[in-house]
Amino acid sequence: MSDNTWFIIAIIIYMLVMVLIGYWSYRKTEKYDDYMLAGRGLNPFVAAMSAGASDMSGWLLMGLPGALYVTGMSELWIAIGLTIGAWANWMWVAPRLRSYTEVSGDSITLPSFFESRLRDKSRTLRIVAALIIIIFFTFYISSGMVAGGVYWESTFGGDYWVGMAVVAGVTVLYTFIGGFLAVSYTDAVQGTIMFFSLIIVPLFAYFALANPADIWSFAASNDYGPYTDGIGNPTYFSLISGVSFAAIVGNLAWGLGYFGQPHIVVRFMALRSPAEAKQGRRIGISWMILCLFGATFTALISTVYFAQHPEHTVTDTESYESIFLDLANVLFHPLIAGLILTAVLAAIMSTMSSQLLVTASSLIEDLLKAVKKDDLSEKTLITLSRATVIVLAIVAGLMAVNPSDSILGLVGFAWAGFGSAFGPIILAMLYWKRLNAPGAISGMITGAVVAIGWGMSPLSDTLYEIVPGFIAAAVVMVVVTMATKEPQQEILDEFETARKLSKVVESKEDIDFRQAAKEI
Template identity: 25%
Template sequence: MDILTWTYIIVGLTFALYIGIAVWARAGSTKDFYVAGGGVSPLANGMATAADWMSAASFISMAGLISFMGYDGSVYLMGWTGGYVLLALLLAPYLRKFGKFTVPDFVGDRYYSKTARLVAVICAIFVSFTYVAGQMRGVGIVFSRFLEVEIETGVVIGMIIVLFYAVLGGMKGITYTQVAQFCVLIFAYMVPAIFISVMLTGNPVPQIGLGSELKEGGYLLDKLDGLLTELGFVAYTDSSKATIDVFFITAALMVGTAGLPHVIVRFFTVPRVKDARKSAGYALVFIAILYTTAPAIGAFGMYNMLSTTSNQPIASMPQWVSNWQKTGLIGVEDKNADGLIQYVQNTEQNELTIDKDIMVLANPEIAQLPNWVVALVAAGGLAAALSTAAGLLLVISTSIAHDLLKKSFTPNISEKQELIAARLAATVAVVVAGYFGINPPGFVAEVVAFAFGLAAASFFPVIIMGIFSKRMNKQGAICGMIIGLVFTIAYIFYFKLAPTIESLNWINPGGNDPERWWFGISPEGIGTLGMLFNFIVSFVVSKFTPPPPIEIQELVEDIRIPRGAGAATAAH
């Protein structure tokens, strides 16, 4: 069977599974909708957390970045892996002990202020929409290639699917759907990696294959270094980024993790604090399987891509190039009319342009693996993107229905009305997310990096100081969140968005020029500086304003002893 037929079969079966689970586990109460009733087992929650965490950026884009950036791509690997460890060990038990559904709920109660809650809601919506745009972009890329439709059409299809099970099932439906999605995505990620590792090195373990000798002689990484330097690129194992930028991007990804609302809420779906710790441990193991494999997939993909395209006749291009050209994500132009494809660092001479986001999806085709493997990877990419998109959309709907309506503007709203409001908010959020998926401000991992930077600059300081500082008050938290978020958004907008919008490029006519970055820090890493501003402003303002009430200080003291069930208290 051809790739299209296999794709319809495998993707159709997985979608039927997801929808079936959503119907079976549909939410009947706000507690079901927000935290899956609080009765999920640690193992299932670990799988769901891993699926929530391993988004389109992890599945589709991270190995693609490593393919093209080599050593520099490791910042995403280090930042996202280290970030999850930070979240699981430093924050999760304490937030679970506090017993609130959402980060704005924590901020509102810890800082005894509706204003603080409102600022936190705005931050959560900014972070979540930025993040979900990357997921919808990933969905569009998968559908555009494997169902042979336009990216815009692919995004719309993804919107309909995720809307169905996110709106119907809430967190309960999403949790059990994500268990299935984890199984699909990890199987889809590992199968081609094992295939290609065996083909290139004879070793079935991709992590070992990365450092092994090729069947044709020579070590894989040495060959890649030689091939890339010959073409004018930096060696695969060398870095071209400034050390300060590597540090700031890694830090932004790490601490941004700790402020991601859709990951934090997962720790409220288990019955006890002990179960939250267990599920965090399970999730770390499940996440490590993919993250330790990504460097191997990146290297395999780049080696095979160079072997099948560089200096090859354009008239006999590999089939995978022709397939992806239809999506507009690969471009071939014979600039010197010699009939050969020249892939070189010099942009004026380079004749092959490849979107970084396609490398994982195209990898099985480049290696000429069976068609069912190609279709399986498509299903895995969709599972990764849709699982995270669903979690993010739930955060948005919860922030609006629970934190804005129930806790701020209409406290007398009934549970049924709140559930309807949450579902309506999710519907609107899907539409907005779809728009940003069709018109993204960058490639998938780059967009997601912006979301992590925004989370680092807005949420991390108020959460960490809310747990570990009894002196931190509402004035400091509000000022810190506003300063951190506004500064980070302005920096990203100035260097990334304004130059790409024709009517606004007068704001920054120099474009995204690294020479003009503050201290050499890229927009992907600026969230770390925004976080430092947040910490400083929060600390200074809290020193010159009244301390929190005694009962809040006692509450903070109690949070730091993560014992007991810590049952979520935001339900009715």
């Protein structure tokens, strides 16, 4: 059989498993809350793995290795910033958000939590938050479809459009069928596939080198990839050479984005109890660190491997985002390579599915229900949510037909938008009693506008837009809040209830969380 036939067999096996999980989830999804948040019943392993898989996307196996391959170790500042940010998110946001959403209207989306937390009867806060989610997630979903097209080209030498359509189609199918439960469990499986693939591929590539020690010096003085002038990339191994202080700050600031990513923090809202955030943090951060090591060594080893094996070529010679795929293709039997290559599909699909569902929930839960006075039945809400998933996929697909940026560029723009608009607001919602609706609304709009404006200007070449966006949102939020009316006593009392609940659960991890929420 040809290599492509083996690849297709592996991918069919993978796709069938994803669809079967979707069907299993469909059988367990009876209510609208089940479809959107899995009845708040995620165990910490599934929550951690699904958060990690939906976070990393095709960026982990394609965008990051490509950036490290082309630029060098200075791109590691992004990985360092992300690791710190992910840890902080699990530490400070996860347990408090789970507690607060339980006592504040049993919220199932971030915008509905914002509205309930600040008692915004105008619905402006909820609608603005939903619009920001819809705008930035459309770009984010589009980046996943671009990754799907690149994957198909690299793996099969096939058509970009066909690959984009196949990957998007299966993702939409299981998301459409099974909702949040399907998304979470498929993400957990996909995260496991990503983990083992990022260990196996660089390990086998390392031992396939004639002199493995070359990886620590080769790129700095030899031609490889985009470097063809005989001197290589002299600053490849330096974290700071040739990199401005602003660039380092901007890359580290990727970690700030975690506080505002709806598709990640929604996992915290779905945990069975705030106490399980501790176990989730240990699992999630361990997974993340090992995966980032794998992506880094994939890039490092590729600088030597492809230079010393000219018979093997890199498919993507612009961004070099296909090096993980290309290594797997040349190192393994086609069936094994096909199974490993599903890791990229897993990364792409896990993120797309989460984003599709969160965006659909914002359209239905936060826009439609906010403007429609009549209550809709559970069945109608689920049907509308499923239809929205399809519409969103079509819109994002049209944007991805002729991508104007790399995968990392598209992800970076959306990541900065969410981090700037929601990051300061979520932290203030959980830890600042004085916050009010005008301050939250002003901060959100400011963060989104500054991130978009900065990102579309030449200034983005100097400093990543999340830095000015996050700072501007925080400053405006504080200034407007302090200049306007204090929150009602009801809001202050609820804040204290959520804080006490979080403390109680932290000190008594085996306590009945829902009963404690009723008694406090």
